[in-house]
Amino acid sequence: MLKLSFLNIIREFFLIGIFLLFFSCPGLTNEEQISYDTDADGFTDLHEFYENGHLIKLEIDLDKDGIMDIFQYYRNDHLMRVESCYQLDSSKGSGTINWWKYFENDLPVLEKRDQNDDGKVDWLLHYKNGKKFKIEADTNFDGKMDRWEYLRDDAVIRLELDEDGDGKPEIIKKLKSNLPTGPILLKTDPSGAFIWINNKLTGQTPMVIKLPSGSHTINFRMEGYKEMAYVIKLQENQSYTFDYKLRADSKKMKSQKPDDDEQTGIDTNADGMEDVFEYRVNGILTGVEKDADFNKKIDRWEYFFDNKLIGVVIDNNFDGIGDEWWFFKNDQKVRVEKDENFDGIIETIID
Incomplete structure (x- = not known):
């Protein structure tokens, strides 16, 4: 029994030795690292890591300071993630990972940044079908996103801002599309x-x-x-x-007659010119037009329904076309929209 046990032990060590010898031979390893000095300055600036013959990781020293600052991870020969400690506004690495980019099916899906190196993500870029779709940012680094940008063809078409820190946008701007x-x-x-x-x-x-x-x-x-x-x-x-x-x-x-419609002109500043016009149907106020700046041009329109103010349109540049809209509910202003560039496109929305 002792002899048999000893032979078994010898056999086990022999098998382990063969296993270690086989997997330690060059060209036969499951894991392999290859290093390069790409600029021939005597310092390694690129590491490639392989597993079963497939690339799984790259490490790059981009600023040539001896510290790797870009890391790329692969799975099944496809790029899955990139990490970097490279400062976005500098040619020098920060030493701390502060940028991440994720991929699916070789297309980007998400970017994350820690812009002030406090260990917290404060900037996100979302992709849809490989194209930039939305940016979220914590501009004051308080841990809450307060700025949202929506993009189309890399151009911002909608901007939302949270000014009171409640996590919800109070100001919405629709930009030119x-x-x-x-x-x-x-x-x-x-x-x-x-x-x-x-x-x-x-x-x-x-x-x-x-x-x-x-x-x-x-x-x-x-x-x-x-x-x-x-x-x-x-x-x-x-x-x-x-x-x-x-x-x-x-x-x-x-039942109403044509003369039931009534228009009344009022001279509010006693200059001999009517500057306010009230419109009624069957005695019920439906609209008011005003020359608010007394320049002989109507620049403000007020609309009523059931004797309640429901909307105001203002012409701020006196071209006869409204460029600011106020909306009312129960006589309370609930929404403002502005065409600040006077180009027919709403740029600012305030709820």
Whole structure:
């Protein structure tokens, strides 16, 4: 029994020795590291790591200081992740990993940054189908994202800002995505219909506006008439006139005479010129036009429904076209939209 046990032990050591010898021979290892001095300065600046003949990792000393600062990880010969301690605004490595980029199916899906090297991620870049889609940033490094940028073809088309630190945006800016059209005249017969463009109350007919090029849905609503909806397609730098005839709705039509519609002009600054015009139907206030700056041009429109203010349009550059919109609910202002560049495109939204 002792002899047999001794032979078994010898056999086990022999097998282990053969195993170690086999897997320690050059060219036969499961794991292998190859190092390079790519610029022939006497210092190694690139390491390649292989497993079963497949590249699994690269380490690169980009700034030639003897410390590896870029790390690339592979799986099944596909790049999966890149890590770096390379400072984004410097030619020198920081020594701490502060940038990560992740890939799926050879396409980027996410980037992360620690911009102030405090060990916390404060910047994210999301990809969709390999293209940049959204950026999130913690601009004051308090651990909360407070800036969101939405991108299309690498251009920012929407910007959201959180100014009170509650994690929700208070300011939303839609940036240029389509070029604006020329002036658009919207008319109805009869006039005075409320205009809704893309589900947003815009004013009353007749009205001149500017819109981004592309398709838009326009609804006309007026007491006693059927709601009319149209889809219009606009080309950049083109002017349009749309004139629609409203159809009476016998179920909603109220008995009224033409002289039940009333317009009243008021001279508020006693200069002999009327600068406020009030419009009523059956004695009910529906709209007010104002020359707020007394320059003989209407630059403010107020709209009412059931005697409640529902919207205000302001012309800040006196071109006869509204560029600021206020929305009201229960007589409280709930939303403001601004065309700050006077190009027909909403740049700022405040809720």
